[in-house]
Amino acid sequence: MQTVALGESELRSTRLIYGCMRAFGTWNRDEMTPDRRREAMSAFAAAVEAGYNHFDHADIYGHGECERVFGEFLAGNPGLRDRIIITTKCGIRWAGDGGPTAPHRYDFSPEWIERSCEGSLRRLGVETIDVYLLHRPDVLMNPDEVASVFDRLHASGKVRSFGVSNFTSSQTALLQSRLSRPLVCNQIEVHPLRLSPLEDGTVDDLYRLRITPTSWSPVAGGRLFGAPGDDPKLSQLVRVLDDEAHAHGVSRTAILMAWLLRHPSVILPIYGSRQPDRIRDAVAGEAVQLSRESWYRIYLAARGVALP
Numbered sequence: 001m002q003t004v005a006l007g008e009s010e011l012r013s014t015r016l017i018y019g020c021m022r023a024f025g026t027w028n029r030d031e032m033t034p035d036r037r038r039e040a041m042s043a044f045a046a047a048v049e050a051g052y053n054h055f056d057h058a059d060i061y062g063h064g065e066c067e068r069v070f071g072e073f074l075a076g077n078p079g080l081r082d083r084i085i086i087t088t089k090c091g092i093r094w095a096g097d098g099g100p101t102a103p104h105r106y107d108f109s110p111e112w113i114e115r116s117c118e119g120s121l122r123r124l125g126v127e128t129i130d131v132y133l134l135h136r137p138d139v140l141m142n143p144d145e146v147a148s149v150f151d152r153l154h155a156s157g158k159v160r161s162f163g164v165s166n167f168t169s170s171q172t173a174l175l176q177s178r179l180s181r182p183l184v185c186n187q188i189e190v191h192p193l194r195l196s197p198l199e200d201g202t203v204d205d206l207y208r209l210r211i212t213p214t215s216w217s218p219v220a221g222g223r224l225f226g227a228p229g230d231d232p233k234l235s236q237l238v239r240v241l242d243d244e245a246h247a248h249g250v251s252r253t254a255i256l257m258a259w260l261l262r263h264p265s266v267i268l269p270i271y272g273s274r275q276p277d278r279i280r281d282a283v284a285g286e287a288v289q290l291s292r293e294s295w296y297r298i299y300l301a302a303r304g305v306a307l308p
């Protein structure tokens with residue numbers, strides 16, 4: 001796969017990122033059986049073989065077990081760590097974390113960011129995180145405090161670069177205004193069932209600031225494969241996707257990747273299937289050159305409303 005710079009950093013990511021959130025296919029620890037561990041390892045191996053060089057994690061995925069099983073995968077594949085980019089995230093805390101009455105919340109306090117970072121390094125079994133993201137905007141974010149903890153984590157060699165996730169343009173700008181180095185990405189939800197970042201200025205602002213947009217759930221978390229039921233807009237969208245897939249000789253998944261890849265801001269889709277065949281298949285989207293007409297056909301079906 002082709003690689004591109006992440007933001008203005010020296011890190012070069014493949015056009016598709018492999019998302020590790022569903023590594024076990026469950027968030028229930030009791031269901032994280034040895035079989036599911038092996039399946040997670042097979043999915044990681046398929047992604048490496050298919051050419052993905054960038055793996056997306058978070059401290060919370062599988063309550064830490066997704067990072068842990070990835071650490072085991074790295075330990076079993078000497079030399080791999082130096083050939084890949086590891087992204088992970090912090091800042092989401094579940095209800096009950098920190099005390100029985102603690103609510104579900106976001107926490108960008110320096111203490112929590114540092115503690116979470118230590119936990120991720122330990123579970124992944126690595127010395128450095130390549131890209132460390134703030135997972136969801138904390139309304140109580142103090143950008144000066146975040147800047148100083150980022151500086152400490154960078155100076156100690158624990159984190160190479162930083163980014164954000166699910167940030168609005170103004171939240172990104174506020175944080176960036178206090179940081180000593182440029183944010184490299186904003187990980188946002190954008191796909192045909194979620195067009196708003198393409199229309200509300202989020203992607204425009206990232207493009208302007210040379211911050212890479214990475215897109216989570218590029219196949220809408222599987223919703224673009226479910227039965228459309230009696231949703232005429234979804235049925236029409238699936239029809240158009242399949243027409244384009246047929247015309248280009250690829251799958252619906254590959255067309256969905258191609259649709260995101262076609263955007264000039266250099267969006268990087270984060271694909272999260274656990275199935276080796278699908279992980280390989282998505283890569284075909286990179287070779288598809290969607291014409292403006294094909295791109296707009298999908299966009300119009302996704303909007304469900306004609307352009308003015």
Ligand SMILES: NC(=O)c1ccc[n+]([C@@H]2O[C@H](COP(=O)([O-])OP(=O)(O)OC[C@H]3O[C@@H](n4cnc5c(N)ncnc54)[C@H](OP(=O)(O)O)[C@@H]3O)[C@@H](O)[C@H]2O)c1
Nearest residue numbers: 019020021056216217218219220221222225271272273274
């Ligand atoms: N920053 C954030 O807030 C945030 C939020 C969510 C996710 N993420 C990141 O984004 C990554 C991707 O998210 P995601 O897993 O929701 O993305 P996704 O790739 O849109 O969806 C994956 C889901 O769709 C199913 N699927 C994929 N291809 C399919 C196909 N060809 N036919 C039928 N079903 C198919 C998968 O099932 P199978 O496994 O059976 O193929 C899986 O359940 C995550 O791993 C995580 O790294 C970030």
